[in-house]
Amino acid sequence: MRVLIIGGDGYCGWASALHLCARGHDVAILDSLVRRRWDSELGVSTLTPIRSMAERLRAWEHVSGRTIKFFETDATDYAALCDAILTVQPDAIVNFGQQRSAPYSMIDRDHAARTMINNTLGNLNVLWAMREHAPEAHLVKLGTMGEYGTPNIEIEEGFITIEHKGRRDTLPFPKQPGSFYHLTKVADSDQIYFACRVWGLRATDLNQGVVYGLHTPETSLDPELINRFDYDGIFGTALNRFCVQAALDHPLTVYGRGGQTRAFLNITDTARCVDLAVESAPAPGTFRVFNQFTQTFSVLSLARMVERVGAKLGLKVQIDHVENPRVEREAHFYSSLNNNLIALGLEPVLLTDEIVASMIESAQTFRSRIDRAQIMPTVRWKREAVNVAVEAGAEERAG
Amino acid sequence: MRVLIIGGDGYCGWASALHLCARGHDVAILDSLVRRRWDSELGVSTLTPIRSMAERLRAWEHVSGRTIKFFETDATDYAALCDAILTVQPDAIVNFGQQRSAPYSMIDRDHAARTMINNTLGNLNVLWAMREHAPEAHLVKLGTMGEYGTPNIEIEEGFITIEHKGRRDTLPFPKQPGSFYHLTKVADSDQIYFACRVWGLRATDLNQGVVYGLHTPETSLDPELINRFDYDGIFGTALNRFCVQAALDHPLTVYGRGGQTRAFLNITDTARCVDLAVESAPAPGTFRVFNQFTQTFSVLSLARMVERVGAKLGLKVQIDHVENPRVEREAHFYSSLNNNLIALGLEPVLLTDEIVASMIESAQTFRSRIDRAQIMPTVRWKREAVNVAVEAGAEERAG
Numbered sequence A, B: 001m002r003v004l005i006i007g008g009d010g011y012c013g014w015a016s017a018l019h020l021c022a023r024g025h026d027v028a029i030l031d032s033l034v035r036r037r038w039d040s041e042l043g044v045s046t047l048t049p050i051r052s053m054a055e056r057l058r059a060w061e062h063v064s065g066r067t068i069k070f071f072e073t074d075a076t077d078y079a080a081l082c083d084a085i086l087t088v089q090p091d092a093i094v095n096f097g098q099q100r101s102a103p104y105s106m107i108d109r110d111h112a113a114r115t116m117i118n119n120t121l122g123n124l125n126v127l128w129a130m131r132e133h134a135p136e137a138h139l140v141k142l143g144t145m146g147e148y149g150t151p152n153i154e155i156e157e158g159f160i161t162i163e164h165k166g167r168r169d170t171l172p173f174p175k176q177p178g179s180f181y182h183l184t185k186v187a188d189s190d191q192i193y194f195a196c197r198v199w200g201l202r203a204t205d206l207n208q209g210v211v212y213g214l215h216t217p218e219t220s221l222d223p224e225l226i227n228r229f230d231y232d233g234i235f236g237t238a239l240n241r242f243c244v245q246a247a248l249d250h251p252l253t254v255y256g257r258g259g260q261t262r263a264f265l266n267i268t269d270t271a272r273c274v275d276l277a278v279e280s281a282p283a284p285g286t287f288r289v290f291n292q293f294t295q296t297f298s299v300l301s302l303a304r305m306v307e308r309v310g311a312k313l314g315l316k317v318q319i320d321h322v323e324n325p326r327v328e329r330e331a332h333f334y335s336s337l338n339n340n341l342i343a344l345g346l347e348p349v350l351l352t353d354e355i356v357a358s359m360i361e362s363a364q365t366f367r368s369r370i371d372r373a374q375i376m377p378t379v380r381w382k383r384e385a386v387n388v389a390v391e392a393g394a395e396e397r398a399g
Helices: A011-022 A034-042 A053-064 A078-088 A109-133 A180-199 A238-247 A267-278 A299-312 A339-343 A353-365 A388-398 B011-022 B034-042 B053-064 B078-088 B109-133 B180-199 B238-247 B267-278 B299-312 B339-343 B353-365 B388-398
Strands: A002-006 A026-030 A069-071 A092-095 A138-144 A159-164 A167-172 A202-208 A210-212 A252-255 A261-266 A287-292 A295-298 A319-322 B002-006 B026-030 B069-071 B092-095 B138-144 B159-164 B167-172 B202-208 B210-212 B252-255 B261-266 B287-292 B295-298 B319-322
Touching: A002 A011, A002 A078, A011 A026, A011 A053, A011 A092, A011 A267, A026 A078, A069 A078, A078 A109, A092 A109, A092 A267, A109 A138, A109 A180, A109 B109, A138 A180, A138 A267, A159 B159, A167 A180, A180 A202, A180 A287, A180 B180, A202 A267, A210 A238, A210 A267, A238 A252, A238 A299, A238 A353, A252 A299, A261 A267, A261 A299, A267 A287, A267 A339, A287 A339, A295 A299, A299 A319, A299 A353, B002 B011, B002 B078, B011 B026, B011 B053, B011 B092, B011 B267, B026 B078, B069 B078, B078 B109, B092 B109, B092 B267, B109 B138, B109 B180, B138 B180, B138 B267, B167 B180, B180 B202, B180 B287, B202 B267, B210 B238, B210 B267, B238 B252, B238 B299, B238 B353, B252 B299, B261 B267, B261 B299, B267 B287, B267 B339, B287 B339, B295 B299, B299 B319, B299 B353
Parallel strands: A002 A026, A002 A092, A026 A069, A092 A138, A138 A202, A202 A287, A210 A261, A252 A319, B002 B026, B002 B092, B026 B069, B092 B138, B138 B202, B202 B287, B210 B261, B252 B319
Antiparallel strands: A159 A167, A261 A295, B159 B167, B261 B295
């Protein structure tokens, strides 16, 4: 199949582009490389020395014999997006082209606005461009499990049947996004569902958990193909950050009590899930939602795992409970279904001590590249002077 | 109280600004007059000869002895918005500053994008500006009953308690918006709820029904204060449009079967509801949702009412079922609560034959201003070549 991957220079996008290409699909990448500019603006950097897109694509052609076409442009540029779609004539469009950091979206008004424009205007453009130029294509959109928040009921896959006052309907699962970034993902999902209902587009919304891991079978083929690995306070996600901290003898920074439970998956499974979605296009008019994760962990339990594995590697790993920069519940019910991808044949790569060890060892390999100043969280959700009673009330109300 | 009304030049905003001022509040209007430019761009015009903002404010000062301060700028201009808030130091900010037409948002990609930027970037700006400069103020935001769509269960006010697999939670009521315009309103609501939870802001989301009527006690005080009255295919809403059509001996354009049931209220009640919301600010951290309507009608029942009243006025009113330009269910369950505003003391102005007659008579008064070419719907929701089977499937899925 012809697959256009928007955001193919990013962490998940790059791994998925190579995997889909290795699976025999005809892959093109559309990316403005804007994430590299955001890194530069914030003074942060991937742990791993990722190569330029030209180098990456040359190396991939060398090891695989296969070419990936590259459009250096942005989904927020509607004309350029349409041109790329007209050129590629994709059977599937995979949209990873989004600002994916909650802290980034909370820095200030400008970063919130930029996240909204990049993500939701980009998503709107993709939908209109499909309507105009590729109405039969299948949109595979990366959402996040964070769209749901932490409701006190089991999280279904996108829809829930509600009985209410003697009547019943199946409706979109209620969402409680926890940052301006998460808000954009909810808005995207709503737009896509609408486009399927009204225009007959077909789409799969992948509500992805927190991704961990560095190597995939494809990125391991050549050092030039190495993926990004973020450990900083803005883009670094929990497990990746802990592994870098362990390698550096820096205490693991658990936010608050660490009881926050989230859904996780390995980067290898991200690429596989995207492939499973691409290879099973739904009927026109269908909006399909998959919860894309394989396991759930509390943040503290992940820190304990890294502590234990670190000890085996001879590292002295310490756990610090730092003040939580976010506003979120630190102890809550969490249960979610992920039946759809399992039914399509996903065989999860589960988190093992060996995987954690290899992540810590990767961090040790690139230890000289680590900037300790980037590790601690710098973006706070709360207003400085906010009344403590107000926060307690808001948390209660949210519950 | 000091009240800043964003979008105070519009249909609901102008009526509300005058009513709040008459109630003794210290009112300021922020409006870029962009709606007048949109009219001009589309070649449409209000039935009534509305005056310039300068003329409006001069007339109001003349009849009431009260001054309304005016900021000619836009909520999408963050710096200008912050300046206005710092100048006014509002106790309440009422945000009507939004592109409010579903057909406008469906014209093409540019109009969808413009609607999103105007509404949701504007809303995001208001929230950040409040966080920075007016965290104690009360945000009163105009949403729409259209955010909910037409679920097969009773529509609660913002939240619903769901029992699911032996557990229970109170969660945001699921939304099924029916246009890019409606999608922006849902995104706005999600952002506001978030800002209340995380920043301790206080807000009331007014999910308003379809507004009808021309005069309010305040706009009736002087012809210079006359409100806008839209009858065209883009901005005209059902009952207003029918009254103009009746006055013009143009058949009433019922979309499809006309079984679409919606919530309605009189423009006088819009202004009163906004005042009730402003005068009852909730506690910090609270996100309060009111369903702001007084009655529900099917579109066909409204057309029949106009037909009957028109006959009494000696008009020959004909009802035409035109092809529905929208994708929506034309026969469905519809029931919604509106307890919150009634509990605050709203005494509804119910729709009577006299009110319909006065609307038709207003249309007759300004008959010479009507452009017949603007009456029919021009914007279609569907793709031209969309497969009929797909639409049926999408409709079924939505149900």
